[in-house]
Amino acid sequence: MQGYRFTLNGEAVELEVPGMRRLLDALREDLGLTGTKEGCGEGECGACSVLVDGAVVDACLVPVCQVEGSDVRTVEGMADPITGALSPLQQAFLDLGGAQCGICTPGMLMAARAFLDDGGEPTDGAIREAIAGNLCRCTGYTKIIEAIAAASEAGADGPKLPLDDVAGA
Amino acid sequence: MPVEPPVTTPRSLPEAYALLSSGAYRPIAGGTDLMVQITGELGEPPERVLDVWRLEELRGIQVEDDALVVGALSTYTEIRRSALVGEWLPALAQAAGTIGAAQIQNRGTLGGNIVNASPAGDTLPVLLAADASIIVGSARGEREVAAADFWTGYRETARAADELVVQVRFPLKPARTIRFRKVGTRRAQAISKVVLALAYREDGGVWRDVRVALGSVAATPVRVPETESVLEGAAPRATVADHAAAVIGREIKPIDDVRSTAEYRRAVTGRILHRLLREEGGW
Ligand SMILES: Cc1cc2nc3c(=O)[nH]c(=O)nc-3n(C[C@H](O)[C@H](O)[C@H](O)COP(=O)(O)OP(=O)(O)OC[C@H]3O[C@@H](n4cnc5c(N)ncnc54)[C@H](O)[C@@H]3O)c2cc1C
Ligand code: FES
Ligand code: FES
Numbered sequence: 001m002q003g004y005r006f007t008l009n010g011e012a013v014e015l016e017v018p019g020m021r022r023l024l025d026a027l028r029e030d031l032g033l034t035g036t037k038e039g040c041g042e043g044e045c046g047a048c049s050v051l052v053d054g055a056v057v058d059a060c061l062v063p064v065c066q067v068e069g070s071d072v073r074t075v076e077g078m079a080d081p082i083t084g085a086l087s088p089l090q091q092a093f094l095d096l097g098g099a100q101c102g103i104c105t106p107g108m109l110m111a112a113r114a115f116l117d118d119g120g121e122p123t124d125g126a127i128r129e130a131i132a133g134n135l136c137r138c139t140g141y142t143k144i145i146e147a148i149a150a151a152s153e154a155g156a157d158g159p160k161l162p163l164d165d166v167a168g169a
Numbered sequence: 170m171p172v173e174p175p176v177t178t179p180r181s182l183p184e185a186y187a188l189l190s191s192g193a194y195r196p197i198a199g200g201t202d203l204m205v206q207i208t209g210e211l212g213e214p215p216e217r218v219l220d221v222w223r224l225e226e227l228r229g230i231q232v233e234d235d236a237l238v239v240g241a242l243s244t245y246t247e248i249r250r251s252a253l254v255g256e257w258l259p260a261l262a263q264a265a266g267t268i269g270a271a272q273i274q275n276r277g278t279l280g281g282n283i284v285n286a287s288p289a290g291d292t293l294p295v296l297l298a299a300d301a302s303i304i305v306g307s308a309r310g311e312r313e314v315a316a317a318d319f320w321t322g323y324r325e326t327a328r329a330a331d332e333l334v335v336q337v338r339f340p341l342k343p344a345r346t347i348r349f350r351k352v353g354t355r356r357a358q359a360i361s362k363v364v365l366a367l368a369y370r371e372d373g374g375v376w377r378d379v380r381v382a383l384g385s386v387a388a389t390p391v392r393v394p395e396t397e398s399v400l401e402g403a404a405p406r407a408t409v410a411d412h413a414a415a416v417i418g419r420e421i422k423p424i425d426d427v428r429s430t431a432e433y434r435r436a437v438t439g440r441i442l443h444r445l446l447r448e449e450g451g452w
Contacts, residue, residue, distance in 0.1 A: 019176040020218055022204070041171075042205045046272060055246070055275040061204040062276065063197065065176050066222050111271060133270025 006067045008033075009077025019065030024048045026064045027074060035075040035106045039135070046134030049107035050074050056114035058133070075106035078113070089113060089151040098147035100138035108134050112148045122152040172207050176218040182226040182333075185219060186308040189331040194219035196333060198242055199276035201269070202285045227280065227335060230254060236338040241280025245269075248279065258299065258339055260349040260366060264291045267351045280334040286324045286389070289361045289428075291351060293320070293390035297382035298347055298366035301339045305332040313338070320389035344370045345378070348449070350441045354428075361385045362429040363438050367445055375404050381442065386423040386434055395420045396442070405450030413446065414439035 005014045008031065017030055024041075027033045027050070039045035041060050048059040051073040078087045086094065089112055099105040108131060115130035116122070127145045136144060177194070179185040188194060195215035197203045199222070207214050221227060227242040230251045237257045239248065245265035248254050254262045268277060268291050282290045283303060296303070296316040303314050305328050314327050321327055328334065347368045353359030364384035369376040379400040384390045396417040403409045423434035 018173040019178070019220070020173040020207070022171055025171070043201055043269070043273060046270070049272060056271050057275055058272045061200050061272075063176065063200060063204065063218075063220070065178055065220050066197075066200070068178075114271065130271060133272040 004064050004068050006070045006072050008072050009074060009081075015064060017064055020063045022060055023050065023052075023062040023064055023067055023072070024059035027059060033074055033076050037103050037106055039103065044135070045104075046107045046111060046131075047104055049110040049134060051110055051114055054114065054117060056111050056133075073110070073113075075109055078109060089116070089148070092147040092151040093144070096147040096150060097143040098139065104134055104136040104138075108136065108144055112144075112151070115148070116152050122149045124149075172214040174207070174215050174218050176220050178220040178223065180223070182224055182306070182335075183308075185221060185224060185333060186306065186331070188219055189333070190308040193217065193330065196221045196284075198222060198278045198281045199244060201273050201277040202281055202287075221333065227333070232257070232341070233338075235341050237341060239279055239337045239339070241278060241283075241334040241336055243279050245274035245277050245279075246271075249274065257341055258295075258347065260298075260347040261292065261295050261339075263349045264295050264351070264364075264366075267291055267353070279337060283319070283334055283337070284326060284328060286320055286326050288323070288387060288389055289364070289385045290390065291361055291364050291384065294364055294366035294382035294384045295347065295349060296337065296339075297390055297392050298368040298380040299339045300368075300380070301337050303337055304335045305329075306335045307332040311335060317392065323388035342370065342378075346371070346449070348445055350445060352437055352441065360428060363423075363434050363441065365438065365441050365445070367442070369400070369449075375402050376400055377402070381417070383421065383438065385428075386421040386438060391421075393417055393420045400446075405446045407447075407450075407452060410443045410446035410450070414443040417442050 003014050003016050015026055015030055017026055024038055027036050036050055036059055037047040039047035043058045043061045049056050050059045052067055053070050078090055089109055093099050111131050111134050120126050127148050179188055194217045196219045228240045230239050230243055230253055232253055245268050248265040249262050279292055282292045301316045303319050304311055319327050345368055349366050351364045352362050361384055366382045368380040370378045379397045381396050382392045396413055399413045399416050418435045418439040421438060423431045425431050
């Protein structure tokens with residue numbers, strides 16, 4: 001066993017755990033951050049998506065030894081740490097019905113965050129590709145895609161989405 | 170609870186080689202195969218793991234002499250974004266773009282795909298079609314293995330237990346065209362039912378140096394020499410395409426498995442080849 005250091009949502013952490021511990025277990029069990037979910041445990045569902053140095057990864061496939069010195073971000077770091085105000089992306093999911101049961105939501109948010117941070121053009125096709133590794137069993141994806149498009153500043157240049165139908169609902 | 174074998178993170182390639190020559194270690198690169206296999210549900214979990222993810226010596230994509238050289242740790246995201254790959258081997262970028270989704274592409278590596286040696290490994294037919302060679306290294310030195318000699322049996326490779334894949338060399342042949350096709354159940358995150366790479370050089374209206382390589386139709390990725398000989402010296406016309414599609418259907422010996430049936434694979438392989446020939450022939 002050895003100490004692994006990294007930053008988690010901007011704060012330095014050090015963990016004494018086996019290096020092959022899944023980042024998912026380190027977050028949920030050792031650090032008590034249960035926002036990151038486990039669905040399949042084998043890279044298929046994306047419920048465990050987090051950002052490592054800005055790139056979206058499945059935390060069930062990354063051992064802790066590989067995040068030594070990295071910047072790790074989870075859904076817990078999305079809202080404003082002081083006011084608790086939701087990020088525009090979270091707010092859009094809330095407003096547009098992008099979450100139902102919610103199990104996929106933290107992972108969806110992280111995949112969407114990575115996509116928007118990369119400055120990708122938020123077309124319907126590009127958003128679908130960006131969340132192709134995240135399964136949702138409830139929403140049918142349409143409202144998630146609308147929420148991501150709405151949250152992007154360039155959303156107006158994106159596809160004509162029927163936002164009016166849902167925004168006022 | 171998942172298995173957590175001891176792991177060592179070497180800081181340099183020589184240190185990694187020294188560890189590998191001192192005992193049994195399973196390397197971990199992006200972990201997208203290993204972390205799934207580590208549960209012990211699919212064979213014995215590794216006793217000890219060697220984390221190679223930080224070995225800079227295994228990274229980077231460049232053109233050296235007459236080859237595009239892709240480091241073993243290049244991720245699919247890096248391959249897709251590489252201007253050099255886009256210029257010299259777009260088929261590899263295309264293959265990378267069909268693997269998993271963003272989460273997998275950000276971690277999964279070319280070296281991992283090669284050593285994992287799944288017959289469904291999507292980059293492997295591209296290596297075969299491009300006459301690539303795989304550089305493996307150990308404390309004993311480096312050696313170059315032709316892709317055609319690398320996958321020796323179902324999930325078996327020519328790599329020795331103390332060797333790492335260092336890089337892949339794709340010889341640059343400016344006049345050559347390489348095409349890639351994959352058929353899966355859906356666009357993203359689907360393991361192939363059939364994957365095909367086709368290479369040729371046009372020479373006065375006919376094709377030369379034809380390579381047809383396939384994944385998911387045999388125990389290893391394979392080339393199909395009978396089909397290649399139908400296309401060698403021929404032009405991509407309709408009659409040639411009909412003939413080649415019939416021959417490839419006879420030549421491959423796919424199996425039934427959870428992802429598809431032998432009959433479907435046979436039919437779809439013929440059809441992919443036929444369609445590619447039609448596109449290339451412009452009819
Ligand atoms: C959800 C999901 C979807 C997937 N989709 C696809 C797909 O569509 N197509 C496809 O082909 N694959 C797919 N894969 C499989 C996997 O992502 C690829 O095979 C990937 O290239 C493996 O690379 P890695 O770096 O993650 O390998 P790892 O898991 O780190 O290693 C795989 C094997 O290679 C060995 N190894 C790795 N690097 C080296 C090296 N440099 N030298 C020596 N040995 C080494 C390891 O010891 C291990 O045995 C998928 C996996 C998941 C989980
Ligand atoms: S729990 Fe990690 S991808 Fe499903
Ligand atoms: S909201 Fe239930 S799985 Fe997506």
